[in-house]
Amino acid sequence: MRSSYVPGIDNPHDVDLSPSVVPRFIQRVFLALLVVAFLVAVGFALTEHWRRATFLLGGALVWLSVIRVTCDSRELGVLAVRSRRFDALFTLLIGGVMAFLAVSVDPLGS
Template identity: 80%
Template structure:
């Protein structure tokens, strides 16, 4: 086990899955991009750019569905809520819906 191993945080829904073929460093980089997107979303929301925040949050959820398929549950931590079979389509659907709604809303200042 690596130095980042914490007993008891394995996702019970993913016990039988084989380990990811993506190197652990790349998995961490994927997670860093997700966290960075969430921080930018918070920045947009705090500066009242709601449409941008919603669109980027939708894109971040789509990205989460991609890394949910490619990364280990231990690397994802709290982002691996249920099984991959549930999390992937759920985050893809929610992210796609949010991004679509953000793009389809007419901007106020035209």
């Protein structure tokens, strides 16, 4: 149904998808957890805890892929870039690689 599409507000890739079954409040809690994870990762990076920052940022991207699948594009705003499937797979791949690299690289101080 393209008649419900509002230019500039809705993601044109997700117009035909049904609304999320997750309540709007829970969707916003999911987003708040994502923002907290990003802020903590930035805090780790600023205090030069690079491995922790990279691992947490990778975990946040994996969480974003879960959010992208379960939440509406309108709630996600600019985080809903392409189709739901593409965004979820892309953030899952990048986040998984980042977390893997953070865990697998030897620490320099040992």
